[in-house]
Amino acid sequence: MALKTPTKQERLQIRVDDRTKRKLERAAALLHVPLGDFVLSQAIPAAEKVIADYETITLSEPDWNLFYEALIHPPAPNDALRAAWLHYQEMQEAE
Numbered sequence: 001m002a003l004k005t006p007t008k009q010e011r012l013q014i015r016v017d018d019r020t021k022r023k024l025e026r027a028a029a030l031l032h033v034p035l036g037d038f039v040l041s042q043a044i045p046a047a048e049k050v051i052a053d054y055e056t057i058t059l060s061e062p063d064w065n066l067f068y069e070a071l072i073h074p075p076a077p078n079d080a081l082r083a084a085w086l087h088y089q090e091m092q093e094a095e
Helices: 018-031 035-055 061-072 079-094
Strands: none
């Protein structure tokens, strides 16, 4: 069973100055690929990195240990948490 390539249906237009366009065209020519393919090949990994940077949390070892301990041995609920839980229950009953 052959995998289908997604159909290109969306258009992305950008305006650049002459110098930038020439530079992009030169890089695409050096790789023997169309300009659009070159731009996409560079933009997609950059977009994935930005998304990963914003969606990933990296903890130092001491912070990880604190987080892990809190998950394994959570502290008893304090007054503020109990009040929030009661408020939540009241809101649910009101719906």
